[in-house]
Amino acid sequence: QKEVEQNSGPLSVPEGAIASLNCTYSDRGSQSFFWYRQYSGKSPELIMSIYSNGDKEDGRFTAQLNKASQYVSLLIRDSQPSDSATYLCAVRDSGAGSYQLTFGKGTKLSVIP
Amino acid sequence: DAGVTQSPTHLIKTRGQQVTLRCSPKSGHDTVSWYQQALGQGPQFIFQYYEEEERQRGNFPDRFSGHQFPNYSSELNVNALLLGDSALYLCASSLSWGGEQYFGPGTRLTVT
Numbered sequence: 001q002k003e004v005e006q007n008s009g010p011l012s013v014p015e016g017a018i019a020s021l022n023c024t025y026s027d028r029g030s031q032s033f034f035w036y037r038q039y040s041g042k043s044p045e046l047i048m049s050i051y052s053n054g055d056k057e058d059g060r061f062t063a064q065l066n067k068a069s070q071y072v073s074l075l076i077r078d079s080q081p082s083d084s085a086t087y088l089c090a091v092r093d094s095g096a097g098s099y100q101l102t103f104g105k106g107t108k109l110s111v112i113p
Numbered sequence: 114d115a116g117v118t119q120s121p122t123h124l125i126k127t128r129g130q131q132v133t134l135r136c137s138p139k140s141g142h143d144t145v146s147w148y149q150q151a152l153g154q155g156p157q158f159i160f161q162y163y164e165e166e167e168r169q170r171g172n173f174p175d176r177f178s179g180h181q182f183p184n185y186s187s188e189l190n191v192n193a194l195l196l197g198d199s200a201l202y203l204c205a206s207s208l209s210w211g212g213e214q215y216f217g218p219g220t221r222l223t224v225t
Contacts, residue, residue, distance in 0.1 A: 004155070032211065043203055043219040044156065049212070088155050092211065099169055099211050100146070103155030 002027045004091050006104035014112050019076040021087050021107050026070070029094030033065055033072045036088040038106065044088055048074060079111045115140050117206050117217035125223045126194050134189040134220045138206030144168075145187040146214060147179060148203040156203055162187050163209055191222075199224045 003026040013019045036044035050056045050063040062075040086106040118137045126132050144163045148156035158171035162181035181187045205214035
């Protein structure tokens with residue numbers, strides 16, 4: 001059973017601070033990793049994808065990947081109240097012909113004004 | 114650029130009934146995946162359709178079936194509904210090689 005683990009939170013950070021969200025995965029062969037943001041009552045929205053070890057930056061978001069440690073993280077700089085949501089980590093399963101994403105349960109982030 | 118669309122938005126069904134949910138992928142995408150999201154959980158993969166065929170299936174019973182049409186739109190059918198089928202059903206579109214999947218707004222199914 002391939003697993004993706006996230007702290008459920010809630011993670012509370014003050015406005016303007018850096019929020020750090022973490023995710024570990026069990027499938028050592030996985031090559032594709034994604035972060036989705038989901039507001040309450042809405043569907044997941046893709047915010048970052050990362051495929052290679054290291055950091056990938058997009059605006060206030062930075063995704064970090066360490067395949068040796070089977071660890072992926074998302075940093076949100078200058079956090080805003082509008083960033084308050086559940087953040088889902090998703091990993092594409094390895095193996096020939098596998099396209100499904102395995103999701104963690106999500107980390108609930110609360111940015112306090 | 115049209116995003117992923119789903120219909121209906123909400124649906125209430127009685128145990129034992131059958132339901133059909135519909136999805137149109139993002140413009141330029143040819144692959145559709147379906148996920149079930151229970152409250153407080155991450156989405157669970159049901160199956161993926163490409164070239165009008167089921168390409169991969171998750172751990173869901175045969176009561177869950179689907180179809181993809183020549184215009185790449187897709188349907189999810191669930192027979193003999195159970196109370197436990199109550200969930201948010203999400204459609205995601207992507208390109209055939211894999212990569213990023215973009216979700217539609219979802220269909221909230223309630224089984225009573």
